[in-house]
Amino acid sequence: MMNHILLVAAREFRQIAATRSFWVTLLILPLAFAIGPVASRFLDKSDTQRVMLIDRSGGTTAQAIAARIELDEQRRVLTQLSRFVEANRLDAADPAAPWARHDRWYSDADVAAFVAAGGVEGALAKIRAKGGEVPAFDAPDPLYSIVPVPAAVAAAPPERVGTALDPLLRPAEGSKEKALDYAVYIPADFGRSPEVKLWANGAPSSSFVTMVQGLLAQELKVRYLQMNGVAAPVAAASTRIAPAIAVVVPPRGSGRERVLIRSILPLACAYILLMSLILSGSWMLQGSVEERSNKLIETVLACVSPNELMYGKLIGTVGIGLSMVATWAVCGIVAAFATHGAIAEMIRPALEPVSSFGAIATILYFFVAGYIVVAMIFLVIGSVSDSMRDAQGYLTPVLMVIMIPVTVLVQAVLRGASGPAVELLTWIPIWTPFAVLARLGTGMPLWQVWTAGAITAAFIVVEVILLGRIFRASLLAGGGRPNLGALVGLMRRPA
Structure with missing residues (x-):
């Protein structure tokens, strides 16, 4: 049977x-x-959004926004690198480095230390120095990139800035020029007036608007204190006063x-x-x-x-x-x-x-x-x-x-x-x-x-x-x- x-x-x-x-x-x-x-390398489309900062109040506000964008981008890179190091068991290359300490939210100080040590290239150099095969690390595409202000926009009077930005936000059909995603206009009287304009090519990201709003609020505070007799260094230092929150997360x-x-x-x-x-x-x-x-x-x-x-x-x-x-x-x-x-x-x-x-x-x-x-x-x-x-x-x-x-x-x-x-x-x-x-x-x-x-x-x-x-x-x-x-x-x- x-x-x-x-x-x-x-x-x-x-x-x-x-x-x-x-x-x-x-x-x-x-x-x-x-x-x-293999296909993902050819089909993957970058989601990096182009940001233009038009600062007519002296330039420090635009610099602060650009610095914050760069710091947040490096935080994303550090987080991705930490996961890469953990997955491939490469922690021994430098146990004290930020990228070798996993399961944490990286503070601004951690990111600054990472950048000061050479960022991704510095970390990969330490890992390769230990010997052995090290797989390739693919850093995430940046969320935002700062684009220079064209001469036509820089020379436009305040009431004509929006008109000058229009062809950049919405390029003509058939144009090979990539559209601008955000344009932030900081007027010359910023500080005396809190008004700032933001143009977006579509619905703006809440995280981007929140980030810009927070930085502008800090700049307004500094300028307000300076106008009321507070020394510039003290006014600038006031924006760095913040609680030191130690974020504890469960192990991965x-x-x-x-x-x-x-x-x-x-x-x-x-x-x-x-x-x-x-x-x-x-x-x-x-x-x-x-x-x-x-x-x-x-x-x-x-x-x-x-x-x-x-x-x-x-x-x-x-x-x-x-x-x-x-x-x-x-x-x-x-x-x-x-x-x-x-x-x-x-x-x-x-x-x-x-x-x-x-x-x-x-x-x-x-x-x-x-x-x-x-x-x-x-x-x-x-x-x-x-x-x-x-x-x-x-x-x-x-x-x-x-x-x-x-x-x-x-x-x-x-x-x-x-x-x-x-x-x-x-x-x-x-x-x-x-x-x-x-x-x-x-x-x-x-x-x-x-x-x-x-x-x-x-x-x-x-x-x-x-x-x-x-x-x-x-x-x-x-x-x-x-x-x-x-x-x-x-x-x-x-x-």
């Missing part, structure tokens, strides 16, 4: 593996890993971030399980319908029993799905440990929390169990359908019943929700494998994992018995698609 089952499984596997759609689907993820980083990979990192792989498994089930189940379903419509099923049953055919098809379909998943998993591991870049930095920390034997065994068990639960339904649909049109009548509601709750479940887990709906899906056997996989990263109690596993195993046994009766009774039956009552009657028929 086992030889016949394996023979049917091998035939089912070869039949599906010979289709073009299987190979296209199998290679989608590897091609995405290979082409993604703890708190809410820990849950997200631990959930990446289980959630990916839940999605991959759903996707591969739909694909491999559809291929198996199409093959079963073709066998019935072409009257090949009689020939097959002359060689094997209905039970052997059922178990063989089930094993073959599971084998197809697992081969797809195994290929994608190997590509993911290679992308994580043999390459560098955003994909590797995302996958690598996600693998660490689920690298124990227990976590791997749990993922594999519920993955295979979920495959059997749903593949058995596809198998029975194929046995009762004389055409793909008949099969679609069963398949569409089945897919809706499976997909909608799973999609809601995954989104709830990503939001950190763990309400009654998530708990309920865990104990409904058809959704249990998806729910357990999705919840593994949230710290699911061990007793729930064991109980869910036992319930799933018991459900599979009952499912195979009941749906197996439908499968055996429908293989050679004709007369159109049976209704729900007829299917229930077949389930109650003794084997």
Whole structure:
């Protein structure tokens, strides 16, 4: 009997593996890993916004705005460099450097020390001096760039500045000149009057407006104090009076971030399980319908029993799905440990929390169990359908019943929700494998994992018995698609 089952499984596997759609689907993820980083370099469009500062009050205000923009840009670079150093374990190059101290919000003093030490180039020089292979570091594009003031704008009278800026904010159609995003006009009487004008090419960013407003408020305070007899150095020093807030953040990979990192792989498994089930189940379903419509099923049953055919098809379909998943998993591991870049930095920390034997065994068990639960339904649909049109009548509601709750479940887990709906899906056997996989990263109690596993195993046994009766009774039956009552009657028929 086992030889016949394996023979049917091998035939089912070869039949599906010979289709073009299987190979296209199998290679989608590897091609995405290979082409993604290269394509992003060519397709990535800089989001740097161009800012013009027109300061007719002496120039110090524009200098303060430009200095703040540069300081904030260096903070972004320092934060990105810190993540790069942590991901590649390069902290030993200079443990006291700002970029080697992670999990913190970098203050202005930290950024100033980073710039004084040579910025990115100085940090990378120290890292390379330690020897060893150092992957390339891609600094983030700046958010803003300061552009010079054209002569026409600089010479324009105050009431004509907006007119002079108009062709820069909205270049003529077909012009190769990049549009100006912001223009800040600081009039000559700034200090006596608080009015400042800002032109924007579209809806202005609230962060940009807030930053400019804060700096202008500081400048107004200095000028106000100077006009009231306060010495210029004292007035300037007053703007630097601020509370020293020590921002304490949890270590990287703890708190809410820990849950997200631990959930990446289980959630990916839940999605991959759903996707591969739909694909491999559809291929198996199409093959079963073709066998019935072409009257090949009689020939097959002359060689094997209905039970052997059922178990063989089930094993073959599971084998197809697992081969797809195994290929994608190997590509993911290679992308994580043999390459560098955003994909590797995302996958690598996600693998660490689920690298124990227990976590791997749990993922594999519920993955295979979920495959059997749903593949058995596809198998029975194929046995009762004389055409793909008949099969679609069963398949569409089945897919809706499976997909909608799973999609809601995954989104709830990503939001950190763990309400009654998530708990309920865990104990409904058809959704249990998806729910357990999705919840593994949230710290699911061990007793729930064991109980869910036992319930799933018991459900599979009952499912195979009941749906197996439908499968055996429908293989050679004709007369159109049976209704729900007829299917229930077949389930109650003794084997």
